[in-house]
Amino acid sequence: MTRVIAITGKGGTGKTAVAALLIRYLSKNGKFLLAVDADADTNLPETLGCEDVKTVGDAKEYLQAEITKPKPDNPDMNKESILKSKVYEIIEEMPGYDLLVMGRPEGSGCYCYVNNLLRGIMDKLTLNYDVVIIDAEAGLEHFSRKIIRDIDDLIVVTDASRRGIRTAERIRELVGELDSNIGRIHVIANKVTDANYEALVKLAGELNLDIIGMIPLDPKIEEMDIKGIPLFEIPDDSIAAVEIENIVKKLRI
């Protein structure tokens, strides 16, 4: 069975960094995985050390333009197999894992049909992998459209800020409203310092949020960020990488 894990949170809390660290750890430890960047502001590829990726959005636009031509050249074309081909073509084959970028939001027309095709393709594609890690924007648009239907774990990343934690609470409410299949919700506190630790635990407790990991503010990450080194290359013994290992154990992936 494929384990599908989505990672979300307020912008700036470091959800993409957490996603990249999880992808790094799991792919290095024998899990064959699909990384999905489902945030329109696509940062994951760069964090993983991959540039100039094509997106599912491009593939959808291509098909949408093709099928809504006023007078199609081939009315009997197999749209599903064309879209599937485009999606398979844009999957970036990284060492030990695949990367798929959802990309831009759709245009103004009706995408019901194209999204329905995409849903079917994603259902089958995800079966290829042990784990699917999705870097998702806080609005959870791709889930509300049910492009990715079943999520086993939803991880909300927050920093110590009140707004970060409030976002976590809101996401929990949003999940309740979506009629999506989401198994469990966890919270990872990121950029934790000695100074904000206590306040964070207290606030999380008040909101009844289950924190499964606390990633300390890691000077190594900041340093790599400034130098433009992909986070994927972080050393195993950095404090953030060590905490990710603990989280993976808690999640029993």
Added chain:
Amino acid sequence: MAEFPFEISPMFEGERVRKEGMFVELGGPKSIGLELVRSKPMDEIEDDKVTIIGPDIKEMEEGKTYPWAMIFNIGGELVEPDLESVVERRVHDFINYCQGIMHLNQRYDVWMRISKDTAGKLDSLEPFGKAVMMLFKTELPFIEKMQVTFYTDEEEVKKQMDEAIEIFKARDARTKDLHDEDVDVFYGCTLCQSFAPTSVCVVSPDRIALCGAINWFDGRAAAKVDPEGPQFEIAKGELLDANTGEYSGVNEIAKKLSGGEFDKIKLHSFFDSPHTSCGCFEVVGFYIPEVDGIGWVNREYQGMAPNGIGFSTMAGQTGGGKQIVGFLGIGVNYFYSPKFIQADGGWNRVVWLPSMLKEKIDETIPEDLKDKIATEKDATDIESLKAFLKEKNHPVVANWAAAEEEEEEEEEEEEVAVAAAPMMMPAAGFQMPAMAAMPMVSGGAGGIKLTLKNAKISIDRLIISEKKEKK
């Protein structure tokens, strides 16, 4: 079932063969790939035969990409050229059932990969060809005989490609020539029912889905693969009226899927029992009572139509899966239909189009009407539209004279009717109970139809006067 060196199952359908695990790539983005199914007389087919022209697996170099063509010949008592495309669509499915073989795309864009694992079990493509043909004959029993030729030699592939492109062209010409009367079934689509619960999208050869994305062929393919899915067959039933496109089968499904909301859908009618409008439509048509004509506005057009409202407001008014007499959502391709609103005058009734839409569909507008249909450059309101149509002598102008004569006879009735139409305009976009009011113009003396739901109306005074006697 014969034994094959690899597993065969539908569960391998989405299997992805990665570069790391790939033995060779056939066709695809870096090369050329072709698949073609042809119907042949039974005596020209050597059943179950696999021919390989060019390097076979044992002569291939690991990691390389080869040009690729596969030509399947099928025969059988029921096999005819029209079935070629139906059979060809299944090539994608059946090849993907084979473990370790990935097939993508179609026709002249085919892309395949063979995994190292599977290639390790094969010296030749022959068992693969036999497996695929076994699947075809099992799942599509009308295929009595089948043979296949695989090409990996570049010159040969190019030769096959050139021939195939001509065959596809001829086939496309045939499909474009398919009409409602040529088929026994239409297809329904309920993808939009999540937000337009009573919408019944009927897709026929002469009528594309409102979203413009699903045509009759898509319906056929989807319904075959998943009959329980969002696209399904509608038996046409009895033809009740060829002009309006009324079929007993369509009426039945309309009644069923709308939960009894309405009991008729006439496929090529604008005024009487029109197709429902979901909200997804690419273009919305609107009746302009003052000129007795129909204008159309597309989703991309930002401005106002001559009736003073824009696409989004009209879409809000029209959508939701209702039959709104006076408005009609369509897919752009419906303009190309030879049956385009034929019940209500077809192109002769079209008086206004945004210039961008008019340019886009230029080739389908009848030559003698091209100059007579106004755009926002010619008319922005009813008065200027009227003047334009009169100047160009648009076919609707002839109806004005006739209507004026009748108007004198039935002054009262017309007054009510014309007044009813503008009444609904301000309501557009507001939370207004579903309401439809429109004169039955074509018949002249047809009166009006008012449907009020959950409406609260308070009236101080209501005067209903007797119809004036003819002078």
